[in-house]
Amino acid sequence: MLLDVQSITKVYAGKAKSKITANDNLTFSMKEGEIFGLLGHNGAGKTTLVNQILGLIKPTSGKITLLGKSILDSPEYARQICSVQPQSQLPLGHLTPAQAVSIMGKMRSGNKHEVKKRMNMLFESLDMGEWANTEGIKLSGGIRRLTAFCMAVISPGRLVILDEPTNDVDPIRRRYLWDMIRKLTDDGTSVILVTHNVIEAEKAVDRVAILNKGKFIAQGTPSEVKSSVNNQIRVEINLATDSKDITIPGWSISSHHQGARTIFSVNPDFVPATIEWARAKIQEGKIMDYSLSPTTLEDVYVELTKGKEATAV
Amino acid sequence: MMKVVHDFKYVFQMQLFRGSGHLLFFAIIQVFMSLGIVIGFTYLFDQPDTQSILYLATGAPTFILIITGLVILPQQIGNAKTEGYVDFTRTWPVNRSVILGADSVIWLLITIPGLAIASLFAHLLFQPGYDISWTVIPALLLIALTSIGVGYGFSYLLPSDLSLALSQVIAFGALMFSPLNFPMERLPEWLQAIHTVLPLYSMAEVMRASMAASTFTATTGNYITLIVWCILGYGGAMYLLSKK
Numbered sequence: 001m002l003l004d005v006q007s008i009t010k011v012y013a014g015k016a017k018s019k020i021t022a023n024d025n026l027t028f029s030m031k032e033g034e035i036f037g038l039l040g041h042n043g044a045g046k047t048t049l050v051n052q053i054l055g056l057i058k059p060t061s062g063k064i065t066l067l068g069k070s071i072l073d074s075p076e077y078a079r080q081i082c083s084v085q086p087q088s089q090l091p092l093g094h095l096t097p098a099q100a101v102s103i104m105g106k107m108r109s110g111n112k113h114e115v116k117k118r119m120n121m122l123f124e125s126l127d128m129g130e131w132a133n134t135e136g137i138k139l140s141g142g143i144r145r146l147t148a149f150c151m152a153v154i155s156p157g158r159l160v161i162l163d164e165p166t167n168d169v170d171p172i173r174r175r176y177l178w179d180m181i182r183k184l185t186d187d188g189t190s191v192i193l194v195t196h197n198v199i200e201a202e203k204a205v206d207r208v209a210i211l212n213k214g215k216f217i218a219q220g221t222p223s224e225v226k227s228s229v230n231n232q233i234r235v236e237i238n239l240a241t242d243s244k245d246i247t248i249p250g251w252s253i254s255s256h257h258q259g260a261r262t263i264f265s266v267n268p269d270f271v272p273a274t275i276e277w278a279r280a281k282i283q284e285g286k287i288m289d290y291s292l293s294p295t296t297l298e299d300v301y302v303e304l305t306k307g308k309e310a311t312a313v
Numbered sequence: 314m315m316k317v318v319h320d321f322k323y324v325f326q327m328q329l330f331r332g333s334g335h336l337l338f339f340a341i342i343q344v345f346m347s348l349g350i351v352i353g354f355t356y357l358f359d360q361p362d363t364q365s366i367l368y369l370a371t372g373a374p375t376f377i378l379i380i381t382g383l384v385i386l387p388q389q390i391g392n393a394k395t396e397g398y399v400d401f402t403r404t405w406p407v408n409r410s411v412i413l414g415a416d417s418v419i420w421l422l423i424t425i426p427g428l429a430i431a432s433l434f435a436h437l438l439f440q441p442g443y444d445i446s447w448t449v450i451p452a453l454l455l456i457a458l459t460s461i462g463v464g465y466g467f468s469y470l471l472p473s474d475l476s477l478a479l480s481q482v483i484a485f486g487a488l489m490f491s492p493l494n495f496p497m498e499r500l501p502e503w504l505q506a507i508h509t510v511l512p513l514y515s516m517a518e519v520m521r522a523s524m525a526a527s528t529f530t531a532t533t534g535n536y537i538t539l540i541v542w543c544i545l546g547y548g549g550a551m552y553l554l555s556k557k
Contacts, residue, residue, distance in 0.1 A: 056403055080406045088397035093331035100327070107323035108406060136331075157406075 001068070002158060002190050003030040003053065008062035010048050022048040023059070024214040032158070035181065035191045037205035039198055039301060045214040046194045047087065050161055053192075054078050067158065083108065085152040087163035087194070089144055092136025097128065097147040100136070101154050110155035122150045126176050141168035149177065156189045163194040178204055202297035212305050222297050229300045232265040235274055237281075238288040246286050249277050265295070320407040325415040332389070336423050339385055343427030346380065347373040351435045354494060365495075367442050367528060370435035371521040372494035375456060377427045379487045379513065381420055382460025387480040390468035409554040413547065417461050424457065432524070446526035453523070456516045459539045462546025463512065469553040486513075493517045509534075512542040 010023040022045045030036050040046050051057045053064055055075025064071050071078040092100055098119065105115035123129045131143050139147070145168045152160055162181070166174050181191060181204060195201050201208065202222050209219040218225045232253060239246060239260045248255050248264050251273065255264030266274050271292065278290040329336070350373040355361045393399050402412055436443055468476045487493060490504065491513040497505055508514035515535040522531035 054404055056400075076406070076408065079404060082404075083406075084401075084404045086397060086401050086404070088400075090401060091393070091396040091398050093335070094333045095327070095331045099330050103323050103327045103330070107320065107327070109319075135334075137334075 001029055002032050002034075002066070004063075004065045005029065005049075005053070006063040006065075008049065008052060008059045008064065010045075010052060010057070011060045021214050023052070026062075026211075026214075026216055028209055028216070028219060030159075030190050030192070032188045032190055033185045034207065035185060035193060035205045037201045037208035038192060038194045038211060039196065039201060039208060040211035041196065041305060044211040046211055047163065049211070050084075050163065050192065050194060053159075053161070054082055054084065081157050082159040082161055083152045083155075083157050084161045085148045085163060085165055087167075089141060089168075090148040090151075092139070092144060092147060094135045094137065096133045096135055097123070097139070097143070097150065098132040100147055101150045104151040105154035108155035108157065115154060118154060119150065122154065122180070125180055126150070126173055128173070142170055142173065145169055146173065146177070149180075153180070153184060156184060158188075159190050159192065160184060161192045161194065164197070165193070166195075166197060166200060174200070198298040198301045199296065208297070210301060210304055217304050218300070226295055226297060226300050229303055230265075230295060231268060232295050233268055233271055233274075234263065234265050234293050234295055234299060235278075235290065236261060236263050236293075237278060237290040240286055240288055246281070249274065265299075317408070317411060320411045321415055324405070324407055324411050325418065328412075328415055329419055332419070335389070336419065339381070340423040340426050343377050343380065343424060344430050347377050347427045347431030348434060350376055350494065351431050352438065355439075363439075363442060366435075366439045367525055368496070368521075369494050370432070370439065370441040370443065371524045371529070372517060373431045373435070374428050374453075374524070375493050375517045375520045376487060377424050377431070378453075378457045378460045379493075379516065380484065381424050382457065382462075382464040383487070384464075384480045384484045386420055386461060386464040387468040387476045390465070391473035391477050394468075394473050403554070410551060413465065413550060413554070416465075417458065420461050421454075421457050428453070442525055442528060444525050444527040446523050448526075449523040452519050455536070455539050455543065456520060459512050459516065459543040459546065462543045462550065464546070465550035466546035466548075466553075469550050491517070510538075512539055515539050 005026060005028050008023050008026045009021065012020045012022055014020040026049060028036075038046050038049065048057070052059050053066075053071070055071045055078040058072065066078055066081050069077060101119050101122070102115055105119065106112060110118075123132055126146050126149075128143055128146050131139055136144060136147070145165070149162065149165050152162065165181070166177060169177060178200070181193070184191060193201060193205060205222065207219070207221055208225055209216050210225070211217075218228060220228070235252070239262060246262070248262065249266075251270045252264040252266050255262060274292065278287065281287045282289070351369055354369050355366060358365055390399070403409070405412070432443070435441055467479060470476075471479065490500070492500060492508060493513065493516075497508065497514060500508070515531075515538040518529070518531040518535045519539060521529035
């Protein structure tokens, strides 16, 4: 067991003696080489949880152990084991990516020669060699974000925490980045991926937890989390311009419109009927095209958090 | 011990390279500022006597150290806090005192050109009667570290905008209302009383006693005042940095 978080609660003092419970009795654990996705809205308590794992803030109650050792007793130990890519853009100042990454690698007790080799490999894999010697203040947001990523993984320790690593990064380098994250786990390094980009996370993570208002509302592999909610099929149709008045089939479970798009879900049993219905509508000229797909993690996320928002108010 | 040396080396490199452009700029600004005091302030007098010039020539180095630790440094920390950089440094696998130590050395280094050039020019232009004692190195270090330590203390204690405001008050107060460049007796009594507690006057006294040892002396009280402020500043900064 790499990381074991037991019943962590963090309460902050809010305005006028009110109390804010940022984390409410959270329990989870991680194995070596695992990618754990931590999903949640802004303010759901993700960063608070991460900061407690790093020993930067102290839980109000609960226990966190890293490789069997309590981090409450030795917070510096946590910082040796874990490296972090922070969510905010890292102000590199006049540091070039090559300086920032190699100094961080050596600070994290990497062997000089190894650090250099690994840095070149990282820059090449992420296709950012062109900017290796450009000062931070002259770099684009995406390259600065990738530099922060490289700083976190140059001598990665046992656990790497990536907080929104793909923000500002272009689609092509995003793919390289996901490859690199996957590669990290080959050597047994574990990754906590903090994000609200659920679509990307679904493909990358081994297990996932959805955090809402300080509580875990779902936890498991992406397919477990999805099947805990439903196993419906999502149908998306694009309406023809002059057919606003389309009636969706009676067997659909829920539906909503987004401009010319209509999305509804059906039970798997109704897939043949739905396809027949959609083809007929195309022939009538009412819809342009249609697609069917299994429920995504994002659908589940929206449904779960929507319900909680409503009950919480 | 080996780990501290190792950590210090790389923290120092990171901080130095990150700030390289600014730091060079600050060093140059300080050369001009100190020359401004040594040369520019003599224009305030019709016929400045040696005593007045000696006050300026020994006040300028103190002023540089105050501006560095209590004005420029808090502004930089304020920015670093706002940008999230301070939080990032807290995730490094090193003791926080190493970061504080490495930063202090960098701030010390950038004062050197200003200190050296101002003193050299003062000597060549006016021969104000420098009489440099062996205590000058420990005195400079004590003054600089007190200034830097107190600067760290209040910039970690206060919210960024408040510490920026305070640094402006100090810049103005140190130049106009502190006995750095003139004798304490010229100030109203209530301000004298304040200055016996604040570190600025003691900094000036200790500096003068080291740079013009035959003309000025500093009391043990001056040294104690500085040591107390230095410990308060660094201690407070360490406490705030390690707080969870």
